[in-house]
Amino acid sequence: MNSDFEPPPKSWSALATVGGILTALAAIAVLQSVSNNLNKAQRTEKKAGTQTVASTFEKQDLKSIKLSGIPVPFNEIVATKPYVAPSTGKLTAAELEMARQAWSYFEKNWNEETGLVNSVDGFISVTLWDQAAAMAALVSAFELEIVPETEFNEKMATTLKSLAKLPLYKKELPNKVYNPKTLIPVNYGKVDQQEEIGWSAIDLGRMAIWLKIVAAKYPQFRSDARAVWRSWDVDRLVKNGQMYGTSVVNGEELYNQEGRQGYENYAAYGLKLLGLNVDRALNPTNYLGFVNLYNKGVPYDLRDAKTSGANNYVLSEPFILDGIEIGFQGLPKAFADRVLAAQQSRYEATNQLTAVTEDNLDREPYFVYSSLFVNGEPWAVITDTGKKYNNLRFISAKASVGWHVLYNTPYTQKLFDFVQTNLKSEKGWYNGYYETLREPNKSLTANNNGVIMESLLYKQVGKPLIVWAGVESSE
Numbered sequence: 001m002n003s004d005f006e007p008p009p010k011s012w013s014a015l016a017t018v019g020g021i022l023t024a025l026a027a028i029a030v031l032q033s034v035s036n037n038l039n040k041a042q043r044t045e046k047k048a049g050t051q052t053v054a055s056t057f058e059k060q061d062l063k064s065i066k067l068s069g070i071p072v073p074f075n076e077i078v079a080t081k082p083y084v085a086p087s088t089g090k091l092t093a094a095e096l097e098m099a100r101q102a103w104s105y106f107e108k109n110w111n112e113e114t115g116l117v118n119s120v121d122g123f124i125s126v127t128l129w130d131q132a133a134a135m136a137a138l139v140s141a142f143e144l145e146i147v148p149e150t151e152f153n154e155k156m157a158t159t160l161k162s163l164a165k166l167p168l169y170k171k172e173l174p175n176k177v178y179n180p181k182t183l184i185p186v187n188y189g190k191v192d193q194q195e196e197i198g199w200s201a202i203d204l205g206r207m208a209i210w211l212k213i214v215a216a217k218y219p220q221f222r223s224d225a226r227a228v229w230r231s232w233d234v235d236r237l238v239k240n241g242q243m244y245g246t247s248v249v250n251g252e253e254l255y256n257q258e259g260r261q262g263y264e265n266y267a268a269y270g271l272k273l274l275g276l277n278v279d280r281a282l283n284p285t286n287y288l289g290f291v292n293l294y295n296k297g298v299p300y301d302l303r304d305a306k307t308s309g310a311n312n313y314v315l316s317e318p319f320i321l322d323g324i325e326i327g328f329q330g331l332p333k334a335f336a337d338r339v340l341a342a343q344q345s346r347y348e349a350t351n352q353l354t355a356v357t358e359d360n361l362d363r364e365p366y367f368v369y370s371s372l373f374v375n376g377e378p379w380a381v382i383t384d385t386g387k388k389y390n391n392l393r394f395i396s397a398k399a400s401v402g403w404h405v406l407y408n409t410p411y412t413q414k415l416f417d418f419v420q421t422n423l424k425s426e427k428g429w430y431n432g433y434y435e436t437l438r439e440p441n442k443s444l445t446a447n448n449n450g451v452i453m454e455s456l457l458y459k460q461v462g463k464p465l466i467v468w469a470g471v472e473s474s475e
Helices: 022-063 093-109 128-143 149-164 201-217 219-230 263-273 317-326 333-350 397-407 410-422 446-461 465-469
Strands: 190-194 242-249 252-257 288-293 296-301 358-360 367-370 394-396 432-434 439-441
Touching (some): 093 128, 093 410, 149 219, 201 263, 263 317, 288 333, 296 333, 317 333, 333 397, 333 410
Antiparallel strands (some): 242 252, 288 296, 394 432, 432 439
16 A cells, blocks of 8 residues: 555557648648647636536535544444444355456466566556455455466465565565566666665555465465465564554665554554554554544544654545454444445535545556545545645545445445446456546556455455454464
8 A cells, every 4th residue: 555656657659650642631630620629628628627526525525524523432442343244145247247357457467477466557566565455356266266276276376485585675574565577676666676665564464464364264375375474574563562664765764653543453453463462553542533524523543744744544445454354353343434424425415426545546646545534634635745636536446345345335336336337447447536537547456456356255255354264363
């Protein structure tokens, strides 16, 4: 889920040369002039319409906020019973087709020699977060009978062996980014030059969950999966019950507490499975505040950019992953209830389907955090540096599917149906649909398609995936 991604260079198409007599060229010139004028008028009209829509949403969103918000009762916060969705069972034909379509992303972006996947379609770069999504997709493809057992075994064996031999940052922990063909540690967007840039505890927390699932569910891979994390200096990931990551700035290593409510709790549970003390990171009452958004009391982390130097995004994805993978053991289900309810209330007030989370874009700035609430602002879309792009808010495909398999309400059905109707591509599912531009966000990523696949697996097996796999005590 790191945002420090630089997009691949834009490709340029060769221009076709057209010959013809002068009269034909003259006719083409006239038609081109008319076409240009029409296109200019259409662009002007579309831009004006987009600004009007964005302005309307902005006004309503700003009116929706109220501090302090309605808190979640304490007894609901501390409830620990694993959650099971209200509607599970064999996938429908449409759901199975959605899973097959999501798998097509991995068919086109899997590097067979290493078992690692491209984080973004056609771009040779991968994070451990996105590789965990690829493992989730592979498990889902096998269990949903999209790939045969032989292919599953070959791909998983290759993946685990590659993960176990990754060159580690300072021989301690996996680097934030790798070239998935060569396995060399690299910087974002610079896939041919070896460079160590630190590690992410959040990314490794998600990877830990999937290594544990694979080790528990498939005995033939138990040894290989364990060999991956046993090569890590896992003690460096925690300090005083919290998660820590590193980054390199001007050649100097920085070792900082990592995570805010949401991803912090979810990833900490993965590190807990490795036997690490993450008690403070898992405590949902630490730094807890509530803000009313469209009359729903949404939980948020009081440590914002002004007070801590880190953004306190409230997003859909960590709640969805926490529910699907670990049954709301990292975050209270009551928090997820509120996060979804606020998005539904926004829809009821604006008639705009809302399912927001972070993801890649198909245009600058290429990655944003589309939030319910961040740094005191409602429904803000920002980069990690805090620059706002509210005009690029989009309905997230992975969030729409994830919310639907967890809750199965009339509203989540609308989200699910919207994805099916509007976001299919030849290489999987597009990341989303811009609400003001009224067009798809055509970025294609491993994480989006991986979350869609594991969501559908969860729906079929009817249990949180660590429960289904038989994940037990930490090592």
